[in-house]
Amino acid sequence: MKKPSDRIDQVRRLCHQLCRSSCIEDKRQERHKELLRNRAHWSVLKKAEQFRQIDRGEKVPFDISLPLPARDGEEGSNQGVELFWERFRCQQCGLCCFTPGAGLLLEKEDFDRIAAKIGKRKLERLSRFDRALDGWILKQPCPFYDHAKRGCKIYEIRPLTCRKYPLHPPLAQLPYNLAVDAFCPAARLFAKETLEWWIICENNWARLLARMEESGKAPPKKDG
Ligand code: SF4
Numbered sequence: 156m157k158k159p160s161d162r163i164d165q166v167r168r169l170c171h172q173l174c175r176s177s178c179i180e181d182k183r184q185e186r187h188k189e190l191l192r193n194r195a196h197w198s199v200l201k202k203a204e205q206f207r208q209i210d211r212g213e214k215v216p217f218d219i220s221l222p223l224p225a226r227d228g229e230e231g232s233n234q235g236v237e238l239f240w241e242r243f244r245c246q247q248c249g250l251c252c253f254t255p256g257a258g259l260l261l262e263k264e265d266f267d268r269i270a271a272k273i274g275k276r277k278l279e280r281l282s283r284f285d286r287a288l289d290g291w292i293l294k295q296p297c298p299f300y301d302h303a304k305r306g307c308k309i310y311e312i313r314p315l316t317c318r319k320y321p322l323h324p325p326l327a328q329l330p331y332n333l334a335v336d337a338f339c340p341a342a343r344l345f346a347k348e349t350l351e352w353w354i355i356c357e358n359n360w361a362r363l364l365a366r367m368e369e370s371g372k373a374p375p376k377k378d379g
């Protein structure tokens with residue numbers, strides 16, 4: 156007999172596999188508004204509390220799960236990431252580039268790409284070698300941040316981590332959803348703007364769960 160938590164996890168995984176396209180289209184078309192007209196939802200009822208929680212990210216480092224499916228490596232499964240970048244608007248505050256911290260690990264391809272442009276010696280001076288990680292760490296605050304222009308001096312060849320920011324790997328609690336760094340103000344704004352999208356996810360989960368319980372056997376087939 157499956158535990159309820161296993162069942163919920165199974166539903167979320169199935170939703171990620173079966174409902175991805177329809178869920179992205181529903182969110183793009185703002186279909187949550189119609190759903191919210193028909194029933195009460197925590198994203199509206201507890202909006203102020205949720206916003207306060209999201210804003211804690213200014214001071215306390217944590218990640219926020221988004222109502223968007225995470226990439227799972229299958230062909231055509233990048234739709235959640237694509238919708239994120241379509242809607243995400245960086246505020247160019249520079250916080251992610253110019254905050255003193257542990258430093259930014261350069262992947263080998265990052266190191267080679269940047270070294271080819273600015274010179275290996277110069278890049279080594281701007282970094283430190285970490286034996287445990289067996290890689291170069293770019294010193295922080297980032298030496299490539301241009302304060303006057305409020306941008307990256309090596310934007311075209313910036314490290315992979317910078318290209319993906321503020322997206323982070325999904326959280327353990329919601330492994331099929333995209334997660335963002337709550338430290339980024341634009342990511343916090345996006346999380347607030349899309350909070351009501353959760354009703355679309357939850358509707359899909361409820362529908363899948365009902366169908367699984369009705370059939371009591373094979374997982375439901377793809378909707379379309
Ligand atoms: S912290 Fe976020 S909003 Fe600010 S520059 Fe970085 S990505 Fe843009």
Ligand code: SF4
Nearest residue numbers: 252297299300307317
């Ligand atoms: S390399 Fe560019 S994008 Fe990355 S942290 Fe430095 S200034 Fe920001």
